[in-house]
Amino acid sequence: MISIGLENLADSTIPLAGKRLGLLCNQASTDSNLHHSRDVLLDQYDEQLTCLFSPQHGFFSEKQDNMIESNHSQDPVSGLPVFSLYGERRKPDAAMFDHLDVLLIDIVDVGTRVYTFLYTMAYCLEAAAEYGKQVVVLDRPNPIGGTVEGNILQEDCSSFVGLYPIPMRHGMTFGELALFINEEFAIGAELDVIPMRGWKPSMLFRDSGFPWVSPSPNMPTPETALVYPGQVIWEGTNCSEGRGTTLPFEFVGAPFWEHEPIIERLAATELPGCYLRPLVFQPTSGKWTEQPCIGFQIHVTDPLVFRPYRTALALLQAVMHLYPDDFSYKNPPYEYEYERLPMDLILGDSLLRKALEEGESLADIEKKWQPELMDFLRRRKKYLLYTA
Numbered sequence: 001m002i003s004i005g006l007e008n009l010a011d012s013t014i015p016l017a018g019k020r021l022g023l024l025c026n027q028a029s030t031d032s033n034l035h036h037s038r039d040v041l042l043d044q045y046d047e048q049l050t051c052l053f054s055p056q057h058g059f060f061s062e063k064q065d066n067m068i069e070s071n072h073s074q075d076p077v078s079g080l081p082v083f084s085l086y087g088e089r090r091k092p093d094a095a096m097f098d099h100l101d102v103l104l105i106d107i108v109d110v111g112t113r114v115y116t117f118l119y120t121m122a123y124c125l126e127a128a129a130e131y132g133k134q135v136v137v138l139d140r141p142n143p144i145g146g147t148v149e150g151n152i153l154q155e156d157c158s159s160f161v162g163l164y165p166i167p168m169r170h171g172m173t174f175g176e177l178a179l180f181i182n183e184e185f186a187i188g189a190e191l192d193v194i195p196m197r198g199w200k201p202s203m204l205f206r207d208s209g210f211p212w213v214s215p216s217p218n219m220p221t222p223e224t225a226l227v228y229p230g231q232v233i234w235e236g237t238n239c240s241e242g243r244g245t246t247l248p249f250e251f252v253g254a255p256f257w258e259h260e261p262i263i264e265r266l267a268a269t270e271l272p273g274c275y276l277r278p279l280v281f282q283p284t285s286g287k288w289t290e291q292p293c294i295g296f297q298i299h300v301t302d303p304l305v306f307r308p309y310r311t312a313l314a315l316l317q318a319v320m321h322l323y324p325d326d327f328s329y330k331n332p333p334y335e336y337e338y339e340r341l342p343m344d345l346i347l348g349d350s351l352l353r354k355a356l357e358e359g360e361s362l363a364d365i366e367k368k369w370q371p372e373l374m375d376f377l378r379r380r381k382k383y384l385l386y387t388a
Contacts, residue, residue, distance in 0.1 A: 001209035005138030005175065005194035006037050006106050010044055012194050014136060021045055022100035024053040024085075024124060027060045028108040028213040037106040037138070038078060049080065051099040055107065055120040056086040057216045064217050065243070065286070066235075066335055086116070090160065090336075091123035097131045106138040108215035109174045110225040111145075113153065114161040114232055114346055116335070117215070121174065122163060122181050129189040137193045139175035139385070141208050143225045146171040146201025146388070150229070150309045151369035152376060153348035160335045162348050167373055168309050169229040171201065172380065179383040195385050202388045204303055218248035227298045230312025236343030238328045239319065240293050244283030251281050253295015255288060256326035257319065262296075265318040269362055273306030275299045276315070310362065317356045 006029075021041065023029075029037040041049050057063045058070040059082050070084040083096045097103075103124055107117050121137070128135045150168030164181060172180065175193035182191050198208075205212060205222035214220045219228070224247075231249040234241035242251030259278040266276070276296040283289055296315075300306050320327050334342035344350040355365050 001032060002141065002196050002198040004031070004140050004196050004210070006040060007031050008197060009104075009136075009138060009194050014192050014194070016045065016048070016102060019048060019101040020050045020099065021048050022051045022053060022097075022103045023049060024055070024103060024105045024107060024120070025059075026054055026057065026107070026215060028215040029106045030211070030213055032210055034211055034213070037104075038075065038080075041104070042078060049078070051096070052078075052080050052082045053085055053092065053096070053103075053124070054082055056116045058084070058086075061214065061216050085120050085123070090120065092127040094131055097127055097133055100133060102134045102136060103128060104136050104138060105174070105178070106140070107174060108140055108213070109142065109177075110215065110219060110228055111142040111169060111171065112225075112229045112232065113150070113166055113168045113170060113348065115228075116160055118174075118177060119160055119163050121178060122187075125178065125182050125187045125189040125191065128191075129187050134190040134192070135178070137175045137178045137191070139173050139193055139195050141196065141199050141203070141205055141210065142171065142173050142201070143205035143212075143222050144169065144229070145204050145303075146386075148373070148377060149307055150373075151347070151349050151352055152372040154350075157340070157344050157348045157350065159337050159340070159345045161345055165372075165376070167376060168348070172383070173199075173385065176380070176383050176385055179385075180380055183383070184379060193385065199386055200388055201384075201386055218243055220248070223300065224249050226300055226303060226306070227308050230308030230310070231298065233312050233316060233343070233346050236330050236334070236341070236346045237316070238287065238330065240281075240283055240287045240295070242281070242283070243287070244285035244289060245281050247297065250297050251279070251293075251295060252298070252315070253279075253281065253293035254319075254326070255291055255293055256323050257294040258322075259294060259296075261322050262315070262318050265322060266314055269314045271307070271311050271314060273300060273302035273304070274311055275301055276311075310366070313356065313365075314362055317359070317362070320357065321359060
């Protein structure tokens with residue numbers, strides 16, 4: 001089994017004695033024995049831990065959907081204040097950081113550009129640089145490994161689901177991302193990372209031996225995380241991404257879909273490592289509540305060759321061309337953006353959406369983003385902490 005940054009903190013040489021500590025976390029921030037990181041830190045540092053911070057979905061990951069804010073609160077276990085970074089503010093202010101000298105970040109990420117925990121961390125780095133505080137990231141696995149896939153975010157599509165030019169599946173751990181963002185985008189925070197032991201970027205989460213605790217309500221398993229870099233794009237449409245079912249993001253569909261025409265349309269596109277199993281599901285909440293949705297479950301048969309983004313883009317293109325009178329994009333707002341099309345924010349490039357609409361082949365679309373993707377791979381090399 002691996003050991004995570006939280007478990008390796010006590011052995012580090014980072015001087016924390018006598019310093020006031022804050023902790024960015026949620027209910028999934030546990031050690032290998034499922035002890036919460038707040039309790040681990042209280043055992044090690046006692047009264048040095050002065051406050052907690054929570055990302056989107058709340059400290060207990062109880063908020064179901066986007067733009068459902070959390071208020072500041074008090075932790076019922078420790079009595080410490082919990083500052084919400086998905087409420088009135090998404091970036092810590094000076095009053096919050098007055099409570100600490102060092103912010104520890106212990107967050108379960110899912111390896112996808114649009115997952116907002118990444119940008120909460122980035123805003124914390126910005127605040128730390130502004131207020132003269134230190135940040136220490138307690139590293140955790142990227143549950144979908146070190147594989148990189150997808151187009152690079154374009155500046156005009158920047159939002160809280162994409163602040164930096166990185167691909168949809170970035171293949172980095174939270175610690176590596178922090179190092180990359182802090183230097184490449186000149187944030188300049190005082191930053192340290194406590195790395196893991198025993199983890200390799202060739203590993204998926206099930207290989208780690210570590211217990212999975214869902215970091216958000218619709219991320220119940222590591223298998224959900226594996227399909228998420230593709231299936232998340234359905235949030236920008238009127239098709240169900242499986243919210244309101246027992247398998248969010250693994251299910252996708254809508255009442256107007258038809259199995260056979262979609263399967264025939266996809267036959268010409270290589271979609272390795274997966275099987276789209278036809279099914280009908282009925283969401284209990286979200287889009288198409290209590291209505292039968294014709295669609296598919298994405299079964300990953302070979303995670304090493306599975307390309308979630310390619311699979312979802314191919315399915316999206318098939319649906320938009322087969323059902324032009326029924327398919328539609330979600331209208332704003334989406335993640336605090338009130339004018340731009342949510343699909344553009346999710347895809348990170350409006351030209352990609354237009355290419356799909358115009359029927360351009362997926363192979364040709366992917367060729368266009370290769371130069372930028374190669375540049376990203378080159379730039380990130382010096383921040384990688386783990387060998388394959």
